[in-house]
Amino acid sequence: METSLYQPVKAFLEGAGYTVKGEVGGCDVVGVSDGDPTLLVVCELKLSFNLELILQAVDRASIADEVWIAARVSAKRRGRESDKRYRDLCRRLGIGMLGISDRGEVSVIVGSVTPMPRTNPKRRSRLMREHQKRKGDPAVGGSTRTPLMTAYRQQALGCAAALKAGPLKVREIRDHVPEAAKILQGNVYGWFERVERGVYGLTPVGLEALLRWQPEAPLPLKPDA
Known part of the structure; x- marks a missing residue:
């Protein structure tokens, strides 16, 4: 290969x-x-x-x-x-x-x-x-037919990791994931749900994704120093 x-x-x-x-x-x-x-x-x-x-x-x-x-x-x-x-x-x-x-x-x-x-x-x-x-080097060059660990996916996983214990306000997640608001509101992967204004939780799909990807991406993510 x-x-x-x-x-x-x-x-x-x-x-x-x-x-x-x-x-x-x-x-x-x-x-x-x-x-x-x-x-x-x-x-x-x-x-x-x-x-x-x-x-x-x-x-x-x-x-x-x-x-x-x-x-x-x-x-x-x-x-x-x-x-x-x-x-x-x-x-x-x-x-x-x-x-x-x-x-x-x-x-x-x-x-x-x-x-x-x-x-x-x-x-x-x-x-x-x-x-x-992109944090680290999570994708092997030459890979095909498999989802890639992009910078966006890493940040989405950072949000998912923060929400694993329960719903949080966006500003609480933003401390670890700078683009949290855009990712949570966009909800590209269907991992998040709005609990109330400014508060988001993790869907079963999001929890499944977190369990799948977490070994490959240390979470939560923090902004570079």
């Missing part, structure tokens, strides 16, 4: 000085430079190098300073990583290639050219904001 590539790639980028999180804004791997918080790197994962992986990377080039693609390296050296035309295409596009061995070792096949043109600043800003607001 593509998720098996995430930890080696994450370790590689962390070693290069990035804070790395998985499945942010539709990207498998997103890193923000520790030395320059405006520097953004994106990596897309596949079990093998193919055209779809390059197309994904081209799309990410509009929002990232560096774009990488990573895939398992063929033991028999019959994969696209051995095709000079494929490597040359990546070089021309400024896309870096990372090969992952069966033992999880990462090798640079083609270096990424930086900086790349940022042609979609609005989308880039959304990606940066999600990366910054």
